[in-house]
Amino acid sequence: DQQVKQNSPSLSVQEGRISILNCDYTNSMFDYFLWYKKYPAEGPTFLISISSIKDKNEDGRFTVFLNKSAKHLSLHIVPSQPGDSAVYFCAASAMGGNNDMRFGAGTRLTVKP
Amino acid sequence: DAGVIQSPRHEVTEMGQEVTLRCKPISGHNSLFWYRQTMMRGLELLIYFNNNVPIDDSGMPEDRFSAKMPNASFSTLKIQPSEPRDSAVYFCASSFTGLTTDTQYFGPGTRLTVL
Numbered sequence: 001d002q003q004v005k006q007n008s009p010s011l012s013v014q015e016g017r018i019s020i021l022n023c024d025y026t027n028s029m030f031d032y033f034l035w036y037k038k039y040p041a042e043g044p045t046f047l048i049s050i051s052s053i054k055d056k057n058e059d060g061r062f063t064v065f066l067n068k069s070a071k072h073l074s075l076h077i078v079p080s081q082p083g084d085s086a087v088y089f090c091a092a093s094a095m096g097g098n099n100d101m102r103f104g105a106g107t108r109l110t111v112k113p
Numbered sequence: 114d115a116g117v118i119q120s121p122r123h124e125v126t127e128m129g130q131e132v133t134l135r136c137k138p139i140s141g142h143n144s145l146f147w148y149r150q151t152m153m154r155g156l157e158l159l160i161y162f163n164n165n166v167p168i169d170d171s172g173m174p175e176d177r178f179s180a181k182m183p184n185a186s187f188s189t190l191k192i193q194p195s196e197p198r199d200s201a202v203y204f205c206a207s208s209f210t211g212l213t214t215d216t217q218y219f220g221p222g223t224r225l226t227v228l
Contacts, residue, residue, distance in 0.1 A: 043204050044156070046218075049214070103155050
Protein backbone atom coordinates (compact mmCIF):
# COMPACT_ATOMS: atom_id res chain seq x y z
CA ASP A 1 0.00 0.00 0.00
CA GLN A 2 1.26 3.43 -0.91
CA GLN A 3 1.21 5.41 2.31
CA VAL A 4 3.07 8.27 0.69
CA LYS A 5 1.90 9.48 -2.69
CA GLN A 6 3.38 11.86 -5.18
CA ASN A 7 0.71 12.11 -7.82
CA SER A 8 2.69 14.16 -10.31
CA PRO A 9 5.38 12.05 -11.97
CA SER A 10 6.88 15.09 -13.63
CA LEU A 11 6.96 18.88 -13.47
CA SER A 12 8.50 21.41 -15.80
CA VAL A 13 9.14 25.05 -14.86
CA GLN A 14 11.04 27.99 -16.24
CA GLU A 15 14.26 29.13 -14.62
CA GLY A 16 13.59 31.80 -12.03
CA ARG A 17 10.03 30.71 -11.40
CA ILE A 18 8.67 28.81 -8.42
CA SER A 19 8.59 25.00 -8.40
CA ILE A 20 5.96 23.38 -6.21
CA LEU A 21 6.15 19.67 -5.58
CA ASN A 22 3.32 17.99 -3.73
CA CYS A 23 3.04 14.97 -1.52
CA ASP A 24 0.14 13.30 0.30
CA TYR A 25 0.22 10.70 3.03
CA THR A 26 -2.39 8.43 4.53
CA ASN A 27 -0.88 7.26 7.82
CA SER A 28 -1.83 9.61 10.64
CA MET A 29 1.04 8.19 12.73
CA PHE A 30 3.58 9.89 10.49
CA ASP A 31 5.09 12.87 12.25
CA TYR A 32 8.36 13.46 10.48
CA PHE A 33 8.68 14.28 6.81
CA LEU A 34 11.62 14.64 4.49
CA TRP A 35 12.45 15.53 0.94
CA TYR A 36 15.27 13.84 -0.91
CA LYS A 37 16.74 14.87 -4.24
CA LYS A 38 18.16 12.40 -6.72
CA TYR A 39 20.33 12.99 -9.76
CA PRO A 40 20.76 10.27 -12.43
CA ALA A 41 23.18 7.49 -11.50
CA GLU A 42 23.43 8.77 -7.92
CA GLY A 43 21.71 7.88 -4.71
CA PRO A 44 19.13 10.19 -3.14
CA THR A 45 20.50 12.99 -0.99
CA PHE A 46 18.72 14.63 1.91
CA LEU A 47 17.31 18.06 1.14
CA ILE A 48 15.05 19.28 3.91
CA SER A 49 12.80 17.94 6.65
CA ILE A 50 9.94 19.01 8.88
CA SER A 51 8.40 17.60 12.03
CA SER A 52 4.70 17.67 12.70
CA ILE A 53 5.05 20.34 15.40
CA LYS A 54 5.79 22.84 12.66
CA ASP A 55 3.94 23.83 9.54
CA LYS A 56 6.84 25.39 7.69
CA ASN A 57 10.57 24.93 7.45
CA GLU A 58 12.82 27.04 5.27
CA ASP A 59 16.37 26.49 4.08
CA GLY A 60 17.58 28.99 1.51
CA ARG A 61 15.61 28.58 -1.68
CA PHE A 62 13.79 25.52 -0.33
CA THR A 63 10.71 25.65 1.87
CA VAL A 64 8.59 22.73 3.01
CA PHE A 65 5.00 23.30 4.11
CA LEU A 66 3.02 20.80 6.13
CA ASN A 67 -0.77 20.69 6.38
CA LYS A 68 -1.50 18.00 8.95
CA SER A 69 -5.28 18.19 8.67
CA ALA A 70 -5.06 17.55 4.95
CA LYS A 71 -2.17 15.10 5.32
CA HIS A 72 -0.35 17.06 2.68
CA LEU A 73 3.07 18.56 2.32
CA SER A 74 4.72 20.53 -0.41
CA LEU A 75 8.20 21.61 -1.37
CA HIS A 76 8.67 25.08 -2.82
CA ILE A 77 11.81 26.02 -4.69
CA VAL A 78 12.23 29.73 -5.33
CA PRO A 79 13.80 30.74 -7.60
CA SER A 80 14.20 27.53 -9.56
CA GLN A 81 17.55 26.90 -11.22
CA PRO A 82 18.55 24.44 -13.97
CA GLY A 83 20.71 22.61 -11.41
CA ASP A 84 17.55 21.79 -9.48
CA SER A 85 16.51 19.43 -12.27
CA ALA A 86 16.31 16.06 -10.55
CA VAL A 87 13.87 13.55 -9.12
CA TYR A 88 12.44 14.62 -5.77
CA PHE A 89 11.24 12.03 -3.29
CA CYS A 90 8.93 12.76 -0.41
CA ALA A 91 9.36 10.53 2.66
CA ALA A 92 7.55 10.11 5.95
CA SER A 93 8.09 8.27 9.19
CA ALA A 94 6.86 8.00 12.76
CA MET A 95 9.48 9.29 15.20
CA GLY A 96 8.38 7.03 18.00
CA GLY A 97 8.32 3.87 15.96
CA ASN A 98 10.71 1.70 14.05
CA ASN A 99 12.92 3.42 11.54
CA ASP A 100 10.52 2.65 8.76
CA MET A 101 10.66 5.54 6.35
CA ARG A 102 8.11 5.42 3.55
CA PHE A 103 8.93 7.07 0.26
CA GLY A 104 6.74 8.35 -2.52
CA ALA A 105 7.33 7.35 -6.13
CA GLY A 106 9.11 10.62 -6.90
CA THR A 107 8.52 13.66 -9.10
CA ARG A 108 10.92 14.49 -11.90
CA LEU A 109 11.52 18.25 -11.96
CA THR A 110 12.90 19.87 -15.08
CA VAL A 111 13.94 23.51 -14.88
CA LYS A 112 14.32 25.04 -18.31
CA PRO A 113 16.83 27.84 -18.89
CA ASP B 114 34.81 10.34 3.58
CA ALA B 115 34.02 8.06 0.64
CA GLY B 116 30.36 7.85 1.44
CA VAL B 117 28.33 4.67 1.15
CA ILE B 118 29.91 2.30 -1.34
CA GLN B 119 27.92 -0.22 -3.32
CA SER B 120 29.06 -2.89 -5.72
CA PRO B 121 28.53 -3.79 -8.42
CA ARG B 122 27.05 -0.67 -9.98
CA HIS B 123 25.37 -2.73 -12.67
CA GLU B 124 24.45 -6.39 -12.72
CA VAL B 125 22.88 -8.30 -15.57
CA THR B 126 21.98 -11.90 -14.90
CA GLU B 127 19.69 -14.60 -16.13
CA MET B 128 16.58 -15.79 -14.39
CA GLY B 129 17.34 -18.43 -11.80
CA GLN B 130 20.84 -17.22 -11.04
CA GLU B 131 21.99 -16.06 -7.63
CA VAL B 132 22.72 -12.37 -7.26
CA THR B 133 24.70 -10.77 -4.44
CA LEU B 134 24.74 -7.04 -3.88
CA ARG B 135 27.30 -5.50 -1.56
CA CYS B 136 27.40 -2.42 0.61
CA LYS B 137 29.96 -0.66 2.74
CA PRO B 138 28.36 1.93 5.01
CA ILE B 139 29.97 5.16 6.15
CA SER B 140 32.49 4.46 8.89
CA GLY B 141 31.01 5.09 12.32
CA HIS B 142 27.41 4.73 11.20
CA ASN B 143 25.46 2.25 13.26
CA SER B 144 22.44 1.69 11.02
CA LEU B 145 22.22 0.32 7.52
CA PHE B 146 19.23 0.18 5.20
CA TRP B 147 18.49 -1.65 1.95
CA TYR B 148 15.97 -0.10 -0.45
CA ARG B 149 14.59 -1.07 -3.84
CA GLN B 150 13.50 1.50 -6.39
CA THR B 151 10.99 0.71 -9.11
CA MET B 152 9.03 2.98 -11.40
CA MET B 153 5.71 1.91 -9.98
CA ARG B 154 6.45 1.86 -6.27
CA GLY B 155 9.30 4.30 -5.88
CA LEU B 156 11.69 3.59 -3.02
CA GLU B 157 10.74 0.68 -0.77
CA LEU B 158 12.55 -0.20 2.42
CA LEU B 159 13.50 -3.88 2.33
CA ILE B 160 15.37 -4.31 5.61
CA TYR B 161 17.40 -2.34 8.08
CA PHE B 162 20.10 -3.21 10.59
CA ASN B 163 21.09 -1.50 13.79
CA ASN B 164 24.50 -2.40 15.22
CA ASN B 165 24.68 -5.27 12.69
CA VAL B 166 21.42 -6.79 13.91
CA PRO B 167 18.41 -6.98 11.57
CA ILE B 168 15.65 -4.92 13.15
CA ASP B 169 12.88 -5.01 10.58
CA ASP B 170 12.80 -7.21 7.49
CA SER B 171 9.08 -6.89 6.83
CA GLY B 172 9.83 -5.22 3.51
CA MET B 173 11.72 -8.18 2.12
CA PRO B 174 9.44 -9.35 -0.69
CA GLU B 175 9.84 -13.09 -0.30
CA ASP B 176 12.10 -15.88 0.86
CA ARG B 177 14.26 -15.53 -2.22
CA PHE B 178 15.67 -12.38 -0.64
CA SER B 179 18.11 -12.48 2.25
CA ALA B 180 20.40 -9.89 3.83
CA LYS B 181 23.33 -10.16 6.18
CA MET B 182 25.58 -7.78 8.03
CA PRO B 183 28.51 -9.80 9.39
CA ASN B 184 30.29 -6.70 10.67
CA ALA B 185 29.90 -2.95 10.95
CA SER B 186 31.53 -2.25 7.60
CA PHE B 187 29.85 -4.71 5.26
CA SER B 188 26.43 -5.93 4.25
CA THR B 189 25.07 -8.13 1.49
CA LEU B 190 21.68 -8.50 -0.13
CA LYS B 191 21.23 -11.82 -1.87
CA ILE B 192 18.54 -12.93 -4.30
CA GLN B 193 18.33 -16.62 -5.00
CA PRO B 194 16.91 -17.54 -7.44
CA SER B 195 16.50 -14.25 -9.26
CA GLU B 196 13.45 -13.46 -11.37
CA PRO B 197 12.80 -10.80 -14.04
CA ARG B 198 10.48 -8.93 -11.67
CA ASP B 199 13.44 -8.36 -9.36
CA SER B 200 14.89 -5.96 -11.92
CA ALA B 201 15.25 -2.62 -10.15
CA VAL B 202 17.79 -0.28 -8.63
CA TYR B 203 18.85 -1.37 -5.17
CA PHE B 204 20.14 1.27 -2.77
CA CYS B 205 22.00 0.90 0.45
CA ALA B 206 21.93 3.73 2.99
CA SER B 207 23.47 4.29 6.38
CA SER B 208 22.88 6.63 9.28
CA PHE B 209 24.74 7.42 12.47
CA THR B 210 22.16 6.42 15.05
CA GLY B 211 19.29 4.87 13.17
CA LEU B 212 16.87 7.33 14.76
CA THR B 213 14.07 8.37 12.46
CA THR B 214 15.24 11.98 12.49
CA ASP B 215 18.80 11.00 11.60
CA THR B 216 19.79 11.69 8.01
CA GLN B 217 20.24 8.62 5.87
CA TYR B 218 23.10 8.72 3.38
CA PHE B 219 22.54 6.72 0.25
CA GLY B 220 24.99 4.88 -1.95
CA PRO B 221 24.90 5.24 -5.75
CA GLY B 222 22.81 2.09 -6.14
CA THR B 223 23.11 -1.16 -8.04
CA ARG B 224 21.04 -1.45 -11.19
CA LEU B 225 19.95 -5.08 -11.46
CA THR B 226 18.59 -6.53 -14.67
CA VAL B 227 17.30 -10.09 -14.63
CA LEU B 228 16.70 -11.49 -18.11
